[in-house]
Amino acid sequence: MSKEIIEPKITLVGAGPGDPDLITIKGINAISEADVILYDALVNPELLKYAPIRSKKIYVGKREGQHTFTQQQINTLLVDYAITHGHVVRLKGGDPFVFGRGSEELEYAELFNIETAIVPGISSSIGVPGLQRIPVTHRGITESFWVLTGTNSEGKLPVDFHLAAQSGATIVVLMGLNKLKEIAAVFQKYDRGATPVAVIQDGSLPTENIAVGSIDTIEEAVRIEGIRSPAIIVIGEVVRKNPQAAFALSYEKELLHDTTHSSQ
Numbered sequence: 001m002s003k004e005i006i007e008p009k010i011t012l013v014g015a016g017p018g019d020p021d022l023i024t025i026k027g028i029n030a031i032s033e034a035d036v037i038l039y040d041a042l043v044n045p046e047l048l049k050y051a052p053i054r055s056k057k058i059y060v061g062k063r064e065g066q067h068t069f070t071q072q073q074i075n076t077l078l079v080d081y082a083i084t085h086g087h088v089v090r091l092k093g094g095d096p097f098v099f100g101r102g103s104e105e106l107e108y109a110e111l112f113n114i115e116t117a118i119v120p121g122i123s124s125s126i127g128v129p130g131l132q133r134i135p136v137t138h139r140g141i142t143e144s145f146w147v148l149t150g151t152n153s154e155g156k157l158p159v160d161f162h163l164a165a166q167s168g169a170t171i172v173v174l175m176g177l178n179k180l181k182e183i184a185a186v187f188q189k190y191d192r193g194a195t196p197v198a199v200i201q202d203g204s205l206p207t208e209n210i211a212v213g214s215i216d217t218i219e220e221a222v223r224i225e226g227i228r229s230p231a232i233i234v235i236g237e238v239v240r241k242n243p244q245a246a247f248a249l250s251y252e253k254e255l256l257h258d259t260t261h262s263s264q
């Protein structure tokens with residue numbers, strides 16, 4: 001009896017922002033052909049129903065302060081399973097190349113001459129604001145947008161925030177909820193305390209929740225709404241396109257106007 005020939009392959013698949021319907025058809029096809037799936041914390045488990053029953057499903061998620069595996073261990077698992085089992089799908093939330101460390105995993109796999117493929121996903125940086133009717137660009141309001149992580153490799157706020165805060169661009173912050181106070185302080189430094197902000201938790205899911213306000217008031221709004229991670233932060237005038245934000249910011253402006261006049 002001949003031995004089965006194993007053809008190692010690793011496919012990076014972007015699962016989108018959370019709603020399982022937002023994955024691409026190509027992503028579903030890859031999952032359906034997988035021998036092994038390594039999936040992240042932000043991947044909706046419903047997507048695993050597309051995988052063959054015989055396939056291995058391994059959770060390798062990372063959350064703040066809780067890492068099931070280190071990145072190097074994940075790299076090693078990808079290669080080991082590809083060599084021993086065949087087609088490995090690395091299933092990541094959002095898009096694999098937007099703070100997903102996808103390129104690091106590909107580079108490691110290619111050291112072993114393993115075939116690799118990429119299936120892009122909808123990044124939460126664009127998809128989640130869009131679902132809340134917040135465009136990251138809008139003619140006459142902003143012509144560009146930044147996507148920043150709230151925490152760099154040293155655990156600090158990236159220095160690019162100072163450049164972003166001085167621009168007219170929309171700023172989208174991923175993994176930054178615990179740095180909201182620091183982020184607000186950067187914008188306040190450049191006299192942008194009135195800039196609209198939205199913080200969106202569980203974007204695209206039934207549990208989605210949003211807090212809106214200005215740089216000066218967003219911390220309190222987040223506290224009142226009970227917003228928790230995972231959440232993204234959207235900063236800029238485009239936030240006013242969200243109906244809830246438009247109302248809240250209008251009320252906030254009137255309240256500030258009344259307070260100013262009553263103190264004179």
